[in-house]
Amino acid sequence: MLTIANLTKIFNRGTPNEKTALTGVELSVGRGDFVTMIGGNGAGKSTLLNCVAGVYPIDAGEISIDGVSVNRWSEYRRARFLGRVFQDPMMGTAADMTIEENLALANRRGKRRTLRWGITSGERARYCKMLAALDLGLESRVTSKAGLLSGGQRQALTLVMAILQTPKLLLLDEHTAALDPKTAEKVLALTDEFIQTDNLTTMMVTHNMRHALTYGNRLLMMYEGRVIVDVKGEDKRRLKVDDLLGLFERASGQRLENDRMLLS
Amino acid sequence: MPFIQSAVSLAVPAIALGLLWSVMVIGIYITYRILDIADLTVEGSITLGAAACTAVIRAGGSPAVGTILAFICGLAAGLITGTLHTKLRIPALLSGILTMIALWSVNLHVMGTANISILRMKTLFTPLANLGLSKYASWIIMGGGLALIIITALYWFFGTELGSAIRATGNNPNMVRAQGVHTDTMIIVGLMLSNGLVSLSGALIGQSQSFADIQMGMGSIVIGLASLIVGEVLFGKRHFYVRLVSVVLGAVVYRIIIAVVMELGMNPNDLKLFTAITVAAALSTPHLTAALRGSHKLKPNS
Ligand SMILES: Nc1ncnc2c1ncn2[C@@H]1O[C@H](COP(=O)(O)OP(=O)(O)OP(=O)(O)O)[C@@H](O)[C@H]1O
Ligand SMILES: [Mg+2]
Secondary structure, eight states: OEEEEEEEEEETTTSTTOEEEEEEEEEEEOTTOEEEEEEOTTSSHHHHHHHHHTSSOOSEEEEEETTEEOTTOOHHHHTTTEEEEOSSTTTTSOTTSBHHHHHHHHHTTTSOOOSSBSSOHHHHHHHHHHHHHHTSSGGGOTTSBGGGSOHHHHHHHHHHHHHHSOOSEEEEESTTTTSOHHHHHHHHHHHHHHHHHHTOOEEEEOSOHHHHHHSOSEEEEEETTEEEEEEEHHHHHHOOHHHHHHHHHHHHSOOOSSOGGGOO | OHHHHHHHHHHHHHHHHHHHHHHHHHHHHIIIIIIOOOOTTHHHHHHHHHHHHHHHHHTTOOHHHHHHHHHHHHHHHHHHHHHHHHTSOOOHHHHHHHHHHHHHHHHHHHHSSSEEEOTTSOOTTHHHHHTTOOHHHHHHHHHHHHHHHHHHHHHHHTTBHHHHHHHHHHHOHHHHHHTTOOHHHHHHHHHHHHHHHHHHHHHHHHHHHTEEETTTTTTHHHHHHHHHHHHHHHHOSOSHHHHHHHHHHHHHHHHHHHHHHHHTTOOGGGHHHHHHHHHHHHHHHHHHHHHHHHHHHHOTTO
16 A cells, blocks of 8 residues: 655755654555554654655655555645644644534545535535534534634544545544543544544554554554564564563664653 | 715715725735735736726727726736745745736836826726716726625635635645645635736726826735725624625725825825824734733733
């Protein structure tokens, strides 16, 4: 589904602030894989997802989605393949537009915007049903501005927007990090439900090791712009937090003491 | 009742002028409020509209053709600003200034001189005058009618898929790109539409006064912002159609305010200063009130 070969990303190239965020990343994600990604601050997780989404141009390498090389595609063109939810709940929705308008925009992802009416009555009914299934009380507020929602409600809405047109690849970048623990669990459970129902190929970044172990069928650990640990299937299922720490220390040659990763 | 009579003779020309200018204010609403861009192209494109239309009329063309051509010229001006901003990555404010400055020369070329007169030639208002309507009545019907048609068309347009995407672009471009929309195109379309309307307004103004002048666009962005703010203060930010109507009413009320302060004896030379100060005060009010509240928090005893 997603193939990344020798991906290198250097920020501020040729300036004193030059920073190599990704160094020769090799990765191949199969159809229906649910990959969780962990790694310390600045390891390059967000950069990797953003390079896939086309937010930044890359310095070397090759990214292809479903066999199509998207290297030269700009962000808006790649969006037809991708569903995305961001860490910042403000990022995913248009605050001054209503909930149903946001959904209608997302329902046309990858399609040409025509002079047809922006939202049909058939869509409205469908959105109400989907929102009711979230059990967050959003179905009665479809004509409220998205900006009036709480962080958790906005992330749930963004999640629905991301999967309304089934994406080839779902990219989640710490999408529960800004939420309180209870809301985070709820949004995460929803996420997993959507992924299982539609068998979505997913890459999910998290700082919570327990989440990374509980969810998904494959786990990646990043360190200094590289993927240093990659555990799949049965091995992943048997993995414990202690094993992760050991794997990290062996792969990076570093002792894990105060890393934020320990906070799970 | 001399008071009522003088009030009417003050208000009617102001209302008429306000309606002609309201088309420009609708254009500014699109950039300033929907796209969240302060577009200075306006100062050049309003003159461009007047210049193009009067040039057509002077050359013996029909006023309708001149007016439509003015609209198209405005679209082109918006296209240039939009391209400078999105494709060449020049900040929006500077892109507008560049087009505005360039249009100064273009407008001089279009007119041939610094001002041209079409006195006693046929304009869009002539058929109405032939029906026996007064000058101001014909402005009110033409300006008001066009404004009504335009806001109805815009109400429809901004409800379409394309229009919704433009509104969202002004709101959260990141989200719009993530939903597969090319935000550059949305910004360009918005700027084109806006400047098309501004030039259309210029064509109406030029025909109403029977001349076009290279200077006529000066300060128009500030007049537009003042009208927008007056409309929003008086009629609030409600349903989208109501907002569009309030933009038009704001343009009218602004002209009435100007007529009143002139009547009260303000020097016409001070008009732009007055408008600029009003806009500065209105734009800074939210910030100043927030700052004042903030400082109160620092002094719990006060
Ligand atoms: N836009 C940018 N400009 C310059 N440097 C950047 C930019 N984005 C990221 N970086 C740098 O690239 C490196 C990788 O950052 P990235 O955001 O991918 O880390 P991360 O793994 O997502 O970390 P976190 O867990 O803190 O989110 C960091 O050193 C960061 O400072
Ligand atoms: Mg990150």
